[in-house]
Amino acid sequence: MWYNVDVKKLATQNIPTILRADVLVAYVKALVKPIDDIYYLWFQNRNANIYILAHNGQKCYLRAVLNDNFDREARRIEIDDGTVYEPVYIYTDAEITANPYLSRFLDLTIYQDSELSVTAVDFFVRVPEDVSYNEYEMKYLIDFYKLGSKRYKRLTL
Amino acid sequence: MARTIEQIQDTIIAKVVSDNKLSALTSSSKVSIWGRFVWCVAYCVWTLEMLFDTHKAEVADALANQKNGSLLWYRNMMLAFQYGFDLIQDTDRFDNTGHTDEQIEASKIIKYAAVTESEQESRLIIKIAGEDSDGNLAPIPDAQKTAVDYYVSEFNYAGVKYTIINYAPDRLQLNLTIKIDPKVIDLTGTKILMSASDVGSKPVEEALKEFMKELPFDGKLVLNALIDKLQKIEGVVNPILNNASTSWIDVIAGGYAAMQPIYGEALPVAGYFTFSLDNPEFQTVINYVV
Numbered sequence: 001m002w003y004n005v006d007v008k009k010l011a012t013q014n015i016p017t018i019l020r021a022d023v024l025v026a027y028v029k030a031l032v033k034p035i036d037d038i039y040y041l042w043f044q045n046r047n048a049n050i051y052i053l054a055h056n057g058q059k060c061y062l063r064a065v066l067n068d069n070f071d072r073e074a075r076r077i078e079i080d081d082g083t084v085y086e087p088v089y090i091y092t093d094a095e096i097t098a099n100p101y102l103s104r105f106l107d108l109t110i111y112q113d114s115e116l117s118v119t120a121v122d123f124f125v126r127v128p129e130d131v132s133y134n135e136y137e138m139k140y141l142i143d144f145y146k147l148g149s150k151r152y153k154r155l156t157l
Numbered sequence: 158m159a160r161t162i163e164q165i166q167d168t169i170i171a172k173v174v175s176d177n178k179l180s181a182l183t184s185s186s187k188v189s190i191w192g193r194f195v196w197c198v199a200y201c202v203w204t205l206e207m208l209f210d211t212h213k214a215e216v217a218d219a220l221a222n223q224k225n226g227s228l229l230w231y232r233n234m235m236l237a238f239q240y241g242f243d244l245i246q247d248t249d250r251f252d253n254t255g256h257t258d259e260q261i262e263a264s265k266i267i268k269y270a271a272v273t274e275s276e277q278e279s280r281l282i283i284k285i286a287g288e289d290s291d292g293n294l295a296p297i298p299d300a301q302k303t304a305v306d307y308y309v310s311e312f313n314y315a316g317v318k319y320t321i322i323n324y325a326p327d328r329l330q331l332n333l334t335i336k337i338d339p340k341v342i343d344l345t346g347t348k349i350l351m352s353a354s355d356v357g358s359k360p361v362e363e364a365l366k367e368f369m370k371e372l373p374f375d376g377k378l379v380l381n382a383l384i385d386k387l388q389k390i391e392g393v394v395n396p397i398l399n400n401a402s403t404s405w406i407d408v409i410a411g412g413y414a415a416m417q418p419i420y421g422e423a424l425p426v427a428g429y430f431t432f433s434l435d436n437p438e439f440q441t442v443i444n445y446v447v
């Protein structure tokens with residue numbers, strides 16, 4: 001591709017064939033060494049730029065970023081929207097005795113704060129237990145790519 | 158902007174010439190050894206500058222094409238859905254390798270899409286419709302809808318709440334009294350003066366059908382516009398809209414809800430309307446009077 005350049009080879013090729021003695025070739029290679037260094041820095045930089053531009057907060061791309069960074073081979077990190085439940089007020093026994101209609105509230109499921117629609121997060125990042133990662137690095141990556149205002153929670157499976 | 162090789166070369170040579178310590182380098186021959194070295198270095202610098210330029214253009218291009226998650230973008234993504242094709246892993250694009258343009262075109266089953274924001278909460282309302290074999294708007298069949306659901310959940314921005322509406326069309330029931338010119342249209346609504354191409358045609362009914370087709374997807378039905386349309390028909394003296402009502406799919410109860418009267422204008426819940434001249438549940442009645 002156009003971005004793959006071997007600077008040393010390029011310089012050597014520009015020496016006329018009759019001058020291509022070992023000493024001269026080595027000298028020319030030394031001359032272009034700083035250029036080669038800059039090229040290498042640029043090459044790294046370009047890859048990073050292109051990667052950032054190609055990824056965003058869309059579910060498929062955010063998942064790709066996390067998997068590229070933390071679970072490159074198995075790609076098990078997942079993102080899902082999670083189920084959101086409406087909060088239910090818990091009545092005291094006295095209230096329920098006073099109003100038998102409320103007895104239907106005796107049978108309750110306990111949800112986490114993050115699952116309720118009032119305090120809910122907008123998406124979950126599910127990370128398998130055996131994927132090791134740096135918490136701050138992951139937080140940085142998700143915050144970098146995700147849409148503003150969307151809250152999330154990390155879950156270990 | 159990259160310099161040319163000659164410009165770079167001149168910069169180096171100018172430096173050499175101005176430096177007394179290098180006064181021994183006098184040869185101006187193109188093949189002099191020191192000139193050759195200058196050329197080598199200049200060539201590498203030029204290559205590097207070209208790379209920078211290309212990369213700059215590449216980034217600018219990528220930025221311009223960045224997906225912004227706007228309503229329009231969501232709509233375009235819906236229309237780009239291809240039934241039966243697999244997504245390239247971890248992207249929102251379909252893998253079209255080895256398929257003809259016709260196959261790709263045929264797999265795009267979502268013909269109409271409209272994306273709006275919910276008024277009550279932070280949520281996108283995505284209305285979609287396909288076409289049946291006659292080219293009329295119709296909901297996407299259940300089996301294909303499952304694929305659509307998966308596709309949306311993949312390309313959606315993480316955390317954005319959405320509802321896909323793929324209902325049967327809203328029913329529209331009209332009750333019209335048409336005052337006609339009996340010289341042109343008879344009391345059954347049939348055109349009297351017939352040419353070979355429109356034997357037995359009923360201009361009012363045709364205008365109604367045409368009007369429904371012209372209505373944009375998820376567009377407002379304006380009753381006055383309908384009257385205007387009828388007014389233009391030759392032989393119609395005065396179209397009177399006695400009553401217009403609509404009903405839409407009630408998701409919780411299942412089936413159509415009760416008919417609701419339309420006052421002036423109505424936005425279809427499913428995105429589009431249907432009307433019928435013979436289904437007793439929502440029959441449109443047209444009375445012709447002189």
